[in-house]
Amino acid sequence: MRVYFTLFLIIITSINFFAQELNYKIEENISYYPTNESGLTAYQRAQCRLDIYWPTRKKDVPVIIWFHGGGLTGGSKEIPQALKDKGYCIVGVGYRLSPQVKAATSIDDATAAIAWVFENIARYNGNSKSIFVSGHSAGGYLALMSVMDKSRLKSYEIDANKVAGLIPFSGHTITHFTIRAERGIPGEQPIIDEFAPLYYVRKDAPPTLLITGDRELEMLGRYEENAYFYRMMKVAGQEKIKHYEMQGYGHNMTSPAFPLLIDFIEKFKE
Template identity: 30%
Template sequence: MVVSYSRLRAVSACLILLLTSFLTNSCASFRTQDIPYVASAAADFDATHQQLDVYAPRKKQPAGQPVVVFIHGGNWNSGSKSQYGFIGRELARQGMVAVIVDYRLSPAVQVPAMAADCARAVQWTVAHIAEYGGDPNRIFLMGHSAGGGLAALLATDNTLFTQLGLPANPVRGAVLNDPAGLDMYDYLKKMQYPGDRQYLTSFGKNPEGWRQVSAMHHVTAASPPFLLFVGGQTYPSILHSSEAFRQRLQALGQKPGYTLQPGKNHIPMVLQLFWHNNIIYRQLRPFVGL
């Protein structure tokens, strides 16, 4: 295999830039990792998956910084918070307190249990984030792919929090990055793509269950504000459901942020969060009040 010098130079420059950014971000934040958010005495306690990491700005900040809880994607059956430390570090670098969440996955559990895990992670955040400099009254969600669908569900289904004993939904806004699963009721009824039956493992076979875990069927005029970012070359189902979700929000009188990023497919939509001044961070900062 022949590799040109110019290509090697370009790859080397990219690696140096990535390493420099990584080191800068690492120095700018302090990570507290593997914090359990479910009591070990709970019947469904999972020591591996029911954990979160907190990234706080290392530089002294005014008390009560906005908090961003990030929920990873992975087709509802894979993924880990350990893959997304770059997001936690960058959010902390920009003056936010970041919470990166793990949750149980399929086939061990189905989506309702995943949503319940994420809600309990937010409940932990409400109770403890002030210890890390965050404001429990300014909690925002961010999620990519399946995590975007879960973030949208938490923002719109208030019962996920009232059943935990919280008086109200603590989510103040949600950032959906190429979200999957916004309307699984519509998606699974159609079964129009090859391999769609795989999702019955995560979502079950009951159409009413599909509706229950779809943010499209919970959103109201009182739901918190949304920012949506969608890749121009992402999966057709994500393009369709994101546009339908935007239209539903608009019909309810909301004015969601909506950015279609030409040329981007699904994975680069989350990888762009490595870069300090990408469009998502530029819109996120004023969204959370910075």
């Protein structure tokens, strides 16, 4: 009888423990530009906001900044369901979109959002030394651009190499097709300039996991440009980089890719 009572106490204690661990809160529509800044447009005030989903009873947890896809012309901030309740602080970021602004403005917004997270995430039990930047498609491109071009975060007095990891899902590594379209350049013509992550290949970049769909099912050239980025980073001397091809999946390969993101975070978190 005493054995059963002991087991009962263990089970009840475990249930209470996990109940506490899985207590999460969400705060929505936080502006990541100073709201008292007079130069902000109405569109910027409305669009440049983020949502935070975090565990309330656990401190210094890894942080995932997630940028939505949509070709820099559509989509809205989101916190992927697959990343919830895993012990992380999740930040879903909104940003301005073309044609309301030039598409490159999205990169400015992404950088501002990352800087805000570095400065404020401790209030939400996040660890500023364990910030991972990710996103799908256009969001993957923004993740890469805002960190690979070190000058962007440097303008906020943040060293881009303090980012714990980069995990773009099917992101452009050449200049984004919407930026090219604004210049009258067709999608079949690749460009590598200051708006291409490939332009900033360097040895000292944060650990990186490139995830793409099957090369035969992906969007035009998306697998190949990521493979080239991977190769050039290796040539530059970056050893902490991998490229994973989700065989059998096309561009919308987020669901089976999320476990790879989680494994990556567990490997490189502080």
